[in-house]
Amino acid sequence: xxxxxxxxxxxxxEKGKDVELRCDPISGHxxxxxxxxxxxxxxxxxxxxxxxxxxxxSGLPSDRFSAERTGGSVSTLTIxxxxxxxxxxxxxxxxxxxEWSPSGxxxxxxxxxxxxxxxVL
Amino acid sequence: xxxVTQSPEALRLQEGESSSLNCSYTVSGLRGLxxxxxxxxxxxxxxxxxxxxxxxKEKERLKATLTKKESFLHITAPKPEDSATYxxxxxxGGGSQGNLIFGKGTKLSVKP
Numbered sequence: 542x543x544x545x546x547x548x549x550x551x552x553x554x555e556k557g558k559d560v561e562l563r564c565d566p567i568s569g570h571x572x573x574x575x576x577x578x579x580x581x582x583x584x585x586x587x588x589x590x591x592x593x594x595x596x597x598x599s600g601l602p603s604d605r606f607s608a609e610r611t612g613g614s615v616s617t618l619t620i621x622x623x624x625x626x627x628x629x630x631x632x633x634x635x636x637x638x639x640e641w642s643p644s645g646x647x648x649x650x651x652x653x654x655x656x657x658x659x660x661v662l
Numbered sequence: 663x664x665x666v667t668q669s670p671e672a673l674r675l676q677e678g679e680s681s682s683l684n685c686s687y688t689v690s691g692l693r694g695l696x697x698x699x700x701x702x703x704x705x706x707x708x709x710x711x712x713x714x715x716x717x718x719k720e721k722e723r724l725k726a727t728l729t730k731k732e733s734f735l736h737i738t739a740p741k742p743e744d745s746a747t748y749x750x751x752x753x754x755g756g757g758s759q760g761n762l763i764f765g766k767g768t769k770l771s772v773k774p
Contacts, residue, residue: 653705
């Protein structure tokens, strides 16, 4: 079946401009996550949506970052007034949070898209 | 503070030379330890999840093991196509059930 889809794959913008990044999760997945991957760094959690619950925004680095998830499916990450330090790969993942493994363990296998490479000039 | 540390940062092997990658973690309420593979320009690809100390999982030339403090990814007789960055992550319980905490990864290069 179709995996997590992200667009655009690459985005070049000028400092100070706003950008929108899109994520289409795997159909039926209730949880959606945004991460940021900078050169030489691990994946950094940004925001997490689960069903109709209020999103966990604890990873957003500043108020220039925001995200929406419409209809429990597609999500958009918006970065306002971009800065050079925002340059990174932005990864989206989805999961069936709460899926129980055959052995009875709580599962949270996250499936990732290919990412959007953002370059701020 | 919840933390994941991977070592080494980079590993160069000859084809057929077996080795292990390490993932050390400190986390409150472990809910799964995850291994991913990431190729250049692509998103992480899920490999394994382990839940309990002593658990092991295998897939082709890869075998993942878990203790209370660390996990190992053993690579037996690697091939050039195993070259990639291997990421380790932990899931947490309590109020932080969503996001995973990732290590910085080990970049593996296998030369023919």
